[in-house]
Amino acid sequence: MPPTSLTGTRSSSSTSWVGDDMTETDTQIDRARALDGPLCIGDVEFVSRLIVGTGKYETNEIMVDAIRASGAEMVTVAVRRVDLDRTREEAILHHLNPDEFFLLANTAGCYNAEDAIRYARLARAAGFNEFVKLEVIGDERTLLPDVHATLEAAKTLADEGFKVMAYTNDDLITALRLEDAGCVAVMPLASPIGSGLGVVNPYFIREIKSRLEVPVIVDAGVGTASDACVTMEQGVDGVLMNTALAAADHPVRMSYAMKHAVIAGRLAYLAGRMPSREIAVPSSPTEGMLD
Numbered sequence: 681m682p683p684t685s686l687t688g689t690r691s692s693s694s695t696s697w698v699g700d701d702m703t704e705t706d707t708q709i710d711r712a713r714a715l716d717g718p719l720c721i722g723d724v725e726f727v728s729r730l731i732v733g734t735g736k737y738e739t740n741e742i743m744v745d746a747i748r749a750s751g752a753e754m755v756t757v758a759v760r761r762v763d764l765d766r767t768r769e770e771a772i773l774h775h776l777n778p779d780e781f782f783l784l785a786n787t788a789g790c791y792n793a794e795d796a797i798r799y800a801r802l803a804r805a806a807g808f809n810e811f812v813k814l815e816v817i818g819d820e821r822t823l824l825p826d827v828h829a830t831l832e833a834a835k836t837l838a839d840e841g842f843k844v845m846a847y848t849n850d851d852l853i854t855a856l857r858l859e860d861a862g863c864v865a866v867m868p869l870a871s872p873i874g875s876g877l878g879v880v881n882p883y884f885i886r887e888i889k890s891r892l893e894v895p896v897i898v899d900a901g902v903g904t905a906s907d908a909c910v911t912m913e914q915g916v917d918g919v920l921m922n923t924a925l926a927a928a929d930h931p932v933r934m935s936y937a938m939k940h941a942v943i944a945g946r947l948a949y950l951a952g953r954m955p956s957r958e959i960a961v962p963s964s965p966t967e968g969m970l971d
Contacts, residue, residue, distance in 0.1 A: 733922025838862030876903025912945025
């Protein structure tokens with residue numbers, strides 16, 4: 681697949697400026713990523729472990745600038761909420777080149793299995809690939825998933841050849857059942873959608889990751905770069921976010937921050953942190969000191 685452009689662009693909006701010359705920074709990022717391996721979902725490999733959405737941006741131009749700044753290759757599109765006609769300039773898809781971005785259809789806004797299945801099929805008929813981010817909401821206030829309906833839809837879509845990436849809660853049993861249903865990735869939430877609370881239950885996230893063989897992508901609840909870093913330090917394979925970027929005062933700046941944070945958290949996990957202690961330990965040798 682074509683590499684995502686990491687080169688900065690200048691938006692006409694004063695709130696979404698990106699430096700024109702990011703060559704040195706991009707080279708450093710490439711070196712950092714070389715210390716890691718690719719993210720493999722289904723039969724596709726990705727360099728970036730950050731997946732981003734397309735909703736809530738002030739303009740389509742800011743959206744594209746932010747996505748490029750994030751370095752993300754996989755980009756979600758809520759098929760129930762967007763105009764699928766690429767020829768219309770005001771439509772989101774008009775601005776997302778499938779040769780630059782791997783477009784992931786998303787069933788956001790669906791509250792039952794039947795609707796989620798229908799919109800996944802509609803996305804494929806409209807020219808999307810076989811990957812789908814399955815999202816079936818069970819509660820309108822908290823936007824927590826309906827796990828029963830999610831499992832039902834996941835089984836049907838997987839049987840129809842879809843490569844399902846399922847949004848779910850941070851429950852291990854549900855995650856295991858989604859894997860058994862044929863999902864190519866399981867996406868437990870860090871905290872409720874749009875909350876910006878970060879990882880509320882890191883233990884459960886780590887437990888899910890330790891028990892599943894398919895990739896675990898934490899989805900929803902990340903609010904800022906430190907949240908993304910802490911999320912990746914749990915050992916997960918990637919993180920998906922939208923509101924944290926689109927609702928920032930400067931979406932493009934936040935996108936750059938998130939790109940670095942995801943890489944930093946991943947490398948910190950791979951490096952292995954020092955043990956935590958409740959006492960001080962000298963950082964230099966105490967033997968052989970001059971009198």
